[in-house]
Amino acid sequence: MTSLLQRYYNLVGGTKHEAENGAWIESFDPYRGSPWAEIPRCGPADVDKAVTAARKAFEGAAWRGLTASSRGKLLWRLADLIERDAEKLARLEVRDNGKLFAEMHGQLRYIPEWYRYFGGLADKVEGSVIPTDKADIFNYTLREPLGVVAAITPWNSPLLLLTWKLAPALAAGNTVVIKPSEHASVSTLAFVDLFEEAGFPPGVVNTITGFGRDVGDALVAHPLVAKVAFTGGDATGAAVAAKAGEGIKHVSLELGGKSANIVFEDAAIDDAVRGAIAGIFAASGQTCIAGSRLLVQRSIHDEFVAKLVDFARPAKLGDPMEPETNVGPVTTTQQLERVLRYIDIGRQEGAKCMLGGGRPKDGVLGQGWFVEPTIFTGVENEMRIAQEEIFGPVLSVIPFDDDEDAVRKANQVAYGLAAGLWTRSMPRAIRLAARLEAGTVWVNTYRAVSYTSPFGGYKRSGLGRESGKRAIEEYLQTKSVWISCAEGFSNPFVMR
Known part of the structure; x- marks a missing residue:
């Protein structure tokens, strides 16, 4: 029987996909208390496809071969497209999570600034030359992307909280698999359509929808995922950190509060x-x-x-x-x-x-x-x-x-x-x-945020920081390169 609800699909490797098992989840309109859309109910096999596509894109010349300045320009183009579609995306968010249109439209109009900010920061990431104590060695560092980032987002401000992860992750050169909340996935599935129009290579940004037990656990545990960026409750965040720790993955957690x-x-x-x-x-x-x-x-x-x-x-x-x-x-x-x-x-x-x-x-x-x-x-x-x-x-x-x-x-x-x-x-x-x-x-104010200022918590409210120039550090790793300038090789049995 064909559903009368509007269906939205995942983006994997640049193409639209439903769940491999053909299952769907109803998305409810909180104001009317009734379903209005359907999203794919994915499983571990779908997770593997999405992560594999992201890793393939990370290794491919179309993304890895871009200069940092070129990555930044893609983010600027994306910002312009979000600005164009802000009202449409805000309406989807309101239908999905019931928050005020005035609030969500305000967020959507502001979100492009994160992509512009981190787009401008993309080619400001620098290594350094290290003046070591060894006269015949040239030593320098490189700042490199981590690989595939799993971005797990909540239902209260789906696109804003996704942006806090996605903008610095892409600026740093990573690829991403997004797992939005099963309660509010629609705006994310509509949003990722903009990446092809902006010129991003296929597979750089992918989505996977479904319940935490079906796809969240598999995504965090996947061996090709290098980092998990999570926003949600502290109990779930603790479970995410524990699971990620089994694979020695990078983790950032933006969790709850009682402010x-x-x-x-x-x-x-x-x-x-x-x-x-x-x-x-x-x-x-x-x-x-x-x-x-x-x-x-x-x-x-x-x-x-x-x-x-x-x-x-x-x-x-x-x-x-x-x-x-x-x-x-x-x-x-x-x-x-x-x-x-x-x-x-x-x-x-x-x-x-x-x-x-x-x-x-x-x-x-x-x-x-x-x-x-x-x-x-x-x-x-x-x-x-x-x-x-x-x-x-x-x-x-x-x-x-x-x-x-x-x-x-x-x-x-x-x-x-x-x-x-x-x-x-x-x-x-x-x-x-x-x-x-x-x-x-x-x-003498409250609830003010900016793309220029770091955001994150103490104690059970999380690990790491989002927004501000240091946020890009959450998505980079450091490589030290040593080059010998000596004409001979000293005793191989002794550390230099």
Whole structure:
């Protein structure tokens, strides 16, 4: 029986492929709560084809023979094509993951800058001549690509988080196999069509879709994969690192967060309220940098919470394609159940629900996977809702007394991806930014990222850095070359 859903195919070696077993996965529209597309449900045999194609391209003259400047120009062409198709790709992402069109379109318009940045960086990778202590030896280093990179991406911002891996990997001269989330693969499968148009050789970029147990494990374990770049939850990240370690592969991990957004009594209160909202209810809380732990100085706690609730209460839930919508659905039914379960846990732990606390009563929203923006007060730092990543629109408000108390509570968590500080005192901001255990610290703003600035986590929030000029180092290895200038060979039984 022919499916009535739109089908999308994997790109392997420059041609479109369905799964070898002929199986498909339904992709659901979170706003409507119904399937709208199908993607191939691949298995280990499909993984082997994709990785083999990537390795063949890596070794082939069409890619390896390009100068670094030529690689950069291909990335610039790709950037122009993404800019042209930004609206189309954003609409696919909204249909697949339910995030606001305003957010996804903004990301798609910004994504080309990563390809331009790393395209410009491609021919700035340099080795060096080493002045050794051996007078008759000429020694220099080469910076070389690793080989085949497996890029494993999540469902919340598929193309942005893919770009953070893909742009530096290609600029460095690697080839890539992309495994997008089975919950949001469509935009990636549409995006990779642009590579042929940009002029990339076949096999440089490939995709493989399916469930982690079917293709993720096989991809990480494949002997021809040199590096795994993963974004997702910390438990899965730990499993990826362990599996990759069996093959002594390079690994970078961008994992979860339970970030502290800290408001001091001297902050610009109205700005801090908006920053708290941006930190948790933007993207329906489905972002690793969510400021899900709001630490408020006790002297302003009640006033601040009242303003926060008043600001958040009118937030409009609805169709993520509509410009007046503020909060869209969560992306999967599993995530819906998880968020609602944590809301119940918060109540059981004794926290007070000041706003939201369940699914919306509006019958029009009943078909979608919505959760009301939820604010808990009376939260102790040891509670599960203050320690465990929920990945939804649930905010825990935690009072603190002074600078020392704020730092202690902010750092008393397993994660360390990001943190926010709201204060008019720059000495305090500089002093505390140095003490917070987080890879990114924002002062009087939140959720700002750039292709020029490194991003990554401390502790269980990950390994390695994405974006910024050092990100390309994650996709390079160093070779040392020794050339003798001596006219004879010394004693072969003694190390030189």
